Amino acid sequence: MKALILDASRHTASVQDVSYPELGEGELLVKVHAVALNPVDALYVYHPLARTGRTVGSDFAGTVAAVSDSGIPSVQVGDRVAGFLQGACSSNERPGAFAEYVVCPADLVWRVPSSTTLEDASAVSLCALTAAQAVFFRLGLPAPFDWGRSEAADDARPLSFFIYGASSSVGLYAAQLIRHSAEAASRTVHLIGTASKARFPLLQAEPYSYDALVDYRERGWVQQVRSHSNDGFNYAFDCISEGPTVRQVSGLLRDGGRMAIVRSREGGAWEDGDLPVEPIYGAVWEGLGAEILYQNLVVPVSEDARRFAASFYRWLSSGAPVTPNPVRLMPGGLDKIVPDGFALLGSGSMEDRQRRRTEAWMKPISGEKLVYRIDEGGRDSQDQDSK
Structure with a gap:
């Protein structure tokens, strides 16, 4: 062949x-x-x-x-x-x-x-699993499928979620999964994202349904995003994780907020140093359930990550409404x-x-x-x- x-x-x-x-x-x-x-x-x-x-x-x-x-x-x-x-x-x-x-x-x-x-x-497969790992496996939002770990919202108050790189391949799936999580938990999520203005109509429509969007190329975009949350965001997902973005996004979180990224510190793509919130990173390859030598780190065998990946794909097989x-x-x-x-x-x-x-x-x-x-x-x- x-x-x-x-x-x-x-x-x-x-x-x-x-x-x-x-x-x-x-x-x-x-x-x-x-x-x-x-x-x-x-x-x-x-x-x-x-x-x-x-x-x-x-x-x-x-x-x-x-x-x-x-x-x-x-x-x-x-x-x-x-x-x-x-x-x-x-x-x-x-x-x-x-x-x-x-x-x-x-x-x-x-x-x-x-x-x-x-x-x-x-x-x-790869991008949707990357988004699912970030939203459910790492950040802990309730999943719309059973994967062996019970996650539940701690109260009924609305959540705020910020996605940097909303029109990226991973970002498009993340928004859909966040909406599915909110529906499964009967909880309101206020979803804010950054993208180019040309992508605003796509992101404002279903299945993404962003509540507000900011053009990341405009000067002062951080302040514009901050104006959409009174005291910072509960969650953030940096789908680009290059240069200053990790620092900028981490600064948008409230006390106790959580942030996921798509690139490791070892890869050198983003600026290191003291951050307001320590970002959570994990390679999508964890879902394969095998030890993998990746960049400058070893991705260990994770039965949890493998079980999560298999459960997520069963959910997709069941006709889950993911576009x-x-x-x-x-x-x-x-x-x-x-x-x-x-x-x-x-x-x-x-x-x-x-x-x-x-x-x-x-x-x-x-x-x-x-x-x-x-x-x-x-x-x-x-x-x-x-x-």
Whole structure:
């Protein structure tokens, strides 16, 4: 089969012929129809952690081609599923998703409803789990599903929640999950976010329903955000976590407030030092339930995090009303992920992104996920399944 393989010495990746993956106990073989790009996919090709030969990529969606044994009643051959793998984002051996077939644990995929295309579904798994981990697992808001830990609101007073990077891939899911939490707990949440003004109409509408939005590019945006909360926010989620944003966002919290971020202090993306509130960080890879060497830290095995991830994906499989992020369908399949998709994502910060090419699909990214079709020369996967 074909897969996108890391060349660590040259800081790039190329499509190569490799052997089909082998099924292990409790695993599925999935024929991949679509993959979605995440910044970490490009970051660790341009700045490799892994050795040459690793398959790149995280998010995938496709159809189940085989199951390891009959003891997996929740998934059958032919089911449409989506999930995520770690790809070349660690220095220990982990499988990647940018290939024609992948093997993954059966409890770490979710069944894609008939109303959702596989292209849209491919953009959900990693970012939605990142948001769910922040909102429920780390910050402790009540979850709309049972995952083995009972969380309850301590009183009925309204909560205030601030999201920096509201139109980011993670931010779009976070807003939806916060609304679901409020509904499950019968509690009012006052939701404030930052984004560019062009994204205000999207964020003001369902399913995000922001109560107020501030343009992060305007001078004095911090004061504008503060004006929407009398004595600071109960919770904050910095979905960018670059430069001064962690410090700025932490300063918006009230006494006893809690804040989650998407990048670790060890990664060096944000300014260190004394902060009004210590941010809570945890890698999405915790959900894989394995020890992972990531950046300059070891992500230990966490049974809680694995149980949470499996429960969250069961909730998605049950038809949970979560709207996939907007996607930009990119041409060219696996061959174009590096020269086009990774050029758009850049090699690290938001500023390090391609802005000069003129092709329609190479316009700067804004509030959308880049998606590539893998199967059958790029024909629509739902059309494939119906034939």
